[in-house]
Amino acid sequence: MSAEEYEGYTGKALTFLKECNAKIWSKVDILVDGTKIRGMILPAPEGTPDLIFIKLDNGYNVAFRVDRIREIRVTGFEKVEYKIPTKEIKKLEEMPNVVIIGAGGTIASRIEYATGAVKPAFSPYELANAVPEIFEIANITTIQLFNIFSEDMRPEYWIKMAERASREINNGADGIVITHGTDTMQFSAAALAFMLANLSVPVVLTGAQRSSDRPASDSAMNIINSVIVASKSSIAEVSVCMHANLDDNVALVHRGVRVRKMHSSRRDAFRTIGDIPLALVRDGKINYLREDFDKRGVYKNADTYADAIFEEKTALIYVYPYMNPAIIETLIDAKYRGLVIAGTGLGHVPDVLIPTLKRAREEGLIIAMATQCIWGPVRLDVYERGRVLKKIGVVPADGMLPETAYVKLGWLLAHDYDEKSIIELFRKNLRHEIVLKEPINAFFNNI
């Protein structure tokens, strides 16, 4: 047996492969936590002594920790032309530099076959190496910032992501990819959009609806397309890049401030709301769908900085008929400073809430009104209730998504501005977050 037959493998992984008489390009049945998986042993990247890399029959590459593998049974051998990227070929002068920042989520998860539960597992380094195609697109650096499911995101983590992204940009990155859980990706994308000032390069959030070690995972395509957008596109904005439909060759690039997760399980869950997405990536080619985005080259990398602060005493409340005002009273008593209401229709609330909102304004809360319809504008001058709200001092969120309005208000409130300036800035289009006139085809549009 030559060293080539175990290219890249060291440590436990090498020992285990030898014990099983498996080598690179062996076709194998591999028993992981009691479940049989079929594939082929791939060469390993450097510095992964605990991992065995497998190409699944459907073409996806995955990595498993040795201690999870009970058995590898060799069923055949097939030498294929396949080059695992090495440090030497990675750093090419002519290739753009992309930094992948890992924040956790399903994309960095592994299914625990014994229980069926999905748990955090992969580092961005492992993730990147499971998708070797990206090393042909850009010089890849990976950073593990944290590894959490996105339901546990907090303003302090938004701040950490903004600060790290800004630092990497200042250090010369031509684009940033952030791997992130999908549950609250829209909040993080909006937060980064506001917190990253004078953004000079693309910052692309991506994730997966199926964990990276599952055959039906969407993670490989999402990572590849995100690296393409981060390295090659001229969109110097914070965006979300995910599957456009159920096909594996089309992704959409959504403005971070205009995107919402609209399905709990489909891979094409992310949708631009009330507007046209930034771009579509088909078979690796970027097709811009609009021209009015912020362009690469306007700012230099040194110009970008993290204006990363957040007033945690900001809340987002969806109303419903006869809702108990005590919910809002609690926030007033806790000295909240900002409240975004996702009202009904054009921006209404039940009559029973009016005295509470009056009190909230008297106590200095800035109250903004969005709509729980998700699509369409807020208009406080059409109906009587809207006029009453306006008179109380409720600020319309105009054509902003409720989630974006919440992040924007919390971000503004953390600044040392007076109330008038905060309200003015809230109603001003800072990051293309406000759509006053929806394109007619932007309602329930599938592209």
Add this chain to the structure above:
Amino acid sequence: MSAEEYEGYTGKALTFLKECNAKIWSKVDILVDGTKIRGMILPAPEGTPDLIFIKLDNGYNVAFRVDRIREIRVTGFEKVEYKIPTKEIKKLEEMPNVVIIGAGGTIASRIEYATGAVKPAFSPYELANAVPEIFEIANITTIQLFNIFSEDMRPEYWIKMAERASREINNGADGIVITHGTDTMQFSAAALAFMLANLSVPVVLTGAQRSSDRPASDSAMNIINSVIVASKSSIAEVSVCMHANLDDNVALVHRGVRVRKMHSSRRDAFRTIGDIPLALVRDGKINYLREDFDKRGVYKNADTYADAIFEEKTALIYVYPYMNPAIIETLIDAKYRGLVIAGTGLGHVPDVLIPTLKRAREEGLIIAMATQCIWGPVRLDVYERGRVLKKIGVVPADGMLPETAYVKLGWLLAHDYDEKSIIELFRKNLRHEIVLKEPINAFFNNI
């Protein structure tokens, strides 16, 4: 001048017309609250001494109260073949009987031209008479139940609507149309669906996105199509019938438990979520889009009854990153009995809420989990957080909309059932509210 020239007009309306030298079929410019409107004087229905009826140039019929009209200037005269329905021609043995119950909303509103605000104005009687086409479809009876904007709906009004609809059905109605504000129509539709037991005939909610006296109003078409569905369809369910798209000849009939207002202003705002609508009405013809609905004829009119109760100590909460648990603590302290959470993704909540949800369960609250993605199922067995929630005793709302889950839980809690039965019934498909497997074309489908 003969009496025919003022057919139907009495009281103040007759006096005013005579003062202005206007009569039926006069072409007029009419000054309402400072705004000039162009049209033609129509015959009046009985019992409307304060109203003058106008056919606008675009074909819509509207009524104005005399005290709002400053001036009527006659510009011409054109006798047209037009018969205002009278009591005599209304009650035909061979026509079905439809009861229109007025609950308020934009459809029953008038724009106040001086201020531009929309205010409640029309009774269902006036509304019906402004759309004379419906008298050719069915024998119409109108009832003014209340006249409020739907943001002020309350469980007690849901109960009143259910009781009245049930009574009219028992009295022989072949179909019920409820004119209702659009803001919370989805909540009322779901409430009526659960509260009306053994439903024997169609109960159709409809409304308008523009007030009935505005040229671009969608009210006439929505009323006509709703009367068609109520009188002729075999759908013995509670449904919502509204514009299908921006055309004026296509309406969709949505299951009341599966519909959501998805746009704040478009006339085609109402959409069936995660499923196929019940029917499409094109040019007055009903095309059924599915076969699995409850059929007319299974129950007799005498079988229908209002199981109309609601536990007001039920709440609906949409979560967001790092949400303050105090919001839910307040509900526990106020002795709430039910809580529906619109979680993220497959049904998750921020880690900071876990201790509060544990306490809520210990204090006996039934907690149900829906998804704020709106589309897609809840699955508490995929991720660690879901498993933790399941262990606490959180009940998945499976494939139910958050708004429907809220109404269903409040309705169930008002019954004298034990907790086990409530949870069993909550997870059971009682009114087709649960979709466990979405049709692949039911995501962002425009039909």
